[in-house]
Amino acid sequence: MPMRSGIAEAVSSRQKNRAFDLKNVKLSPSNFRQQFDEMKSYFLAMPNDDILLGFRRRKGLDAPGVELGGWYNNDSSWVSVDFDEIFNTFGQWLSAFARIYAVTQDTAVLEKADYLLEEWAKTIEPDGYFFYSGDPNAFHYVYEKTACGLVDLAHYAGLTNALKYLDRITDWAITNLKRIRLPATPDSFTGGDPHTRWTDTEWYTLSENLYRAYLETAEQKYKDFAEVWHYTTYWDALREDKAEAMSRLHGYSHVNNLCGAAMAYSVTGEMKYLETIIHGYDLFKQYQRMASGGYAPSEHLAVPNNSLAKRIENEVSTFEVPCGSWAVSKLTRYLLTLTGEARFGDWMERILYNAIGAALPMKDDAIRRGKTFYYADYRLGGGRKRYNASSYPCCAGTYPLVVSDYHNIIYFWDDASLYVNLFVPSTVKHSFNGRDVTVSQETSFPEEDSMRFTINCADSVNFSLKIRIPSWAKSEQIKVQLNGVTQKVAANPDCWMVLENNWKDGDKAEITIPMSLRFEAITPDHPQRVALLYGPVMLVMCSETGGLKGDVSNPNDWIDHDGSAPLHFRAKRQSEEKCFLPFYEIPENVWYYVYNDVVATGK
Numbered sequence: 001m002p003m004r005s006g007i008a009e010a011v012s013s014r015q016k017n018r019a020f021d022l023k024n025v026k027l028s029p030s031n032f033r034q035q036f037d038e039m040k041s042y043f044l045a046m047p048n049d050d051i052l053l054g055f056r057r058r059k060g061l062d063a064p065g066v067e068l069g070g071w072y073n074n075d076s077s078w079v080s081v082d083f084d085e086i087f088n089t090f091g092q093w094l095s096a097f098a099r100i101y102a103v104t105q106d107t108a109v110l111e112k113a114d115y116l117l118e119e120w121a122k123t124i125e126p127d128g129y130f131f132y133s134g135d136p137n138a139f140h141y142v143y144e145k146t147a148c149g150l151v152d153l154a155h156y157a158g159l160t161n162a163l164k165y166l167d168r169i170t171d172w173a174i175t176n177l178k179r180i181r182l183p184a185t186p187d188s189f190t191g192g193d194p195h196t197r198w199t200d201t202e203w204y205t206l207s208e209n210l211y212r213a214y215l216e217t218a219e220q221k222y223k224d225f226a227e228v229w230h231y232t233t234y235w236d237a238l239r240e241d242k243a244e245a246m247s248r249l250h251g252y253s254h255v256n257n258l259c260g261a262a263m264a265y266s267v268t269g270e271m272k273y274l275e276t277i278i279h280g281y282d283l284f285k286q287y288q289r290m291a292s293g294g295y296a297p298s299e300h301l302a303v304p305n306n307s308l309a310k311r312i313e314n315e316v317s318t319f320e321v322p323c324g325s326w327a328v329s330k331l332t333r334y335l336l337t338l339t340g341e342a343r344f345g346d347w348m349e350r351i352l353y354n355a356i357g358a359a360l361p362m363k364d365d366a367i368r369r370g371k372t373f374y375y376a377d378y379r380l381g382g383g384r385k386r387y388n389a390s391s392y393p394c395c396a397g398t399y400p401l402v403v404s405d406y407h408n409i410i411y412f413w414d415d416a417s418l419y420v421n422l423f424v425p426s427t428v429k430h431s432f433n434g435r436d437v438t439v440s441q442e443t444s445f446p447e448e449d450s451m452r453f454t455i456n457c458a459d460s461v462n463f464s465l466k467i468r469i470p471s472w473a474k475s476e477q478i479k480v481q482l483n484g485v486t487q488k489v490a491a492n493p494d495c496w497m498v499l500e501n502n503w504k505d506g507d508k509a510e511i512t513i514p515m516s517l518r519f520e521a522i523t524p525d526h527p528q529r530v531a532l533l534y535g536p537v538m539l540v541m542c543s544e545t546g547g548l549k550g551d552v553s554n555p556n557d558w559i560d561h562d563g564s565a566p567l568h569f570r571a572k573r574q575s576e577e578k579c580f581l582p583f584y585e586i587p588e589n590v591w592y593y594v595y596n597d598v599v600a601t602g603k
Contacts, residue, residue: 004215004217008215010269016414017413019336019337020411024429025408027426032425036406039400044108051116068370069391070393088392092149092400093397095148099400103407113159128173138202143177146169151163174225202253206260207231208256210223210226235273238283239272247303251296254301256331262334263334284347287304287305290319292319293325294318298315298318309522312378312529313380317374321356322356326356328348330405332348336421341494354537354583355376357584368391378531380596383594385588386588409421418463418464420468421468432461433461442454446567451510456505462502466499471493472535475492475493517569518532528598528600530598532580538583538594541596542592543576546597548597
């Protein structure tokens, strides 16, 4: 235990602030709370025997239940016409149950997680082989997700047997996982040895959760194994600002990979790893990020300064929503804690309102189970929200993870401060100098532009309330009141606004950050191909046809609120009615336009 404590202290010393690690944060009623509650109910209701079927069948045990189908299936037949039966999401679901339990303390969730863990453990072979079938696709991918699930069960749910099973499957992985060092190009197929079917089995994502296993256990083998999977060529290229190194790579996994560099810095303290994720963030923001915060149409990163504007013309699978959101949520959380810089909350905010917060919920119907909102469609010619054709794809694994992560990204803390990163109705509990404090955030943001914070404490408490001022905000318009009295406080975009006070029970702080319309170009060399935003919210156009006529530099001159709802707008002086509303309000199968080519007035 002293060794583990020493490791934890070293990691903590590198953090400028800390996340609440799912604890002490509760969502208040809102769309986000509803999404979390519905997600929890969906996964809690899944039959355990169905989840465990393939593992038991492979081991030769009694295997009641029915196949879940789609990607969660007998993956030995992975090369099917419709590309079903590729992976299963068991490891990610273990993570999800652990994290849901950490948030809710619901014993039904804990009991389900424990049962799945122990029943699955009975199917591990003597040599540590643990997969759903005898011939799976993407050994590296499945090992990494399973390792994450086992670490999470120990860390969040206190199920320490998970670490024994992690030890066994890691011994198998150390012996059997191929040390692939080929370029991580999508669609590369080598055949032959099933361990190396695909050159891109996402081997480069392994290091993050191996480092997490090292922190949880203090066992050196996890640290040593993590170092095996460092993606040195990619990390070095990003650190040197070589944007072309991103070209055509698999999008989600190459953001996810940077979380491994973040953990490498956390564990080793080597600055090159921190520099990698900072430069990587900036390169993604400059060359890859769309208005929603999404990236990688058809899961492939754009060629910088070239392809992104062209690719949204035709690619229906414009952004891999749950997986892509999960990677951004993790990476930006690492950046916020390791640098303390408010600017890294910007990408997280975009993703929250326009990607995962705008996703269709997981559901079953009479025809098919495991319906998942996989891709968002931002095509220039219009799109619809649709469920993926396959049941239980990879995004069925990341969806519950990123929705649970809402509790991990709103607030941060250090010894003297509480940081407010996102404007989401919620409460957080913390202690400063041994004095307990509860801070409640009331808001209907982004439908309104004000946030109210109420302090509850038995005794007066000194701490700083630090609020992230978004990149889209205008300093001169921000208003701050403390107990009804206007305050003069520095409030600059991408910085923390600091309210220092000796807080007493019932104290209230109110922040108003006015929003306005703006167009954002898909790339600098296509200034007329734009999406409309209001604050952090991506607005989509609902009309018979696409295209707009107006001044892209001044949308407030020709686009007004239509009066039907806070974030509903209407364009004036068009040949037909052009209405705008938030992407998160769009239901399934309704036609919309994210991007439009705007023709200047008079042309």
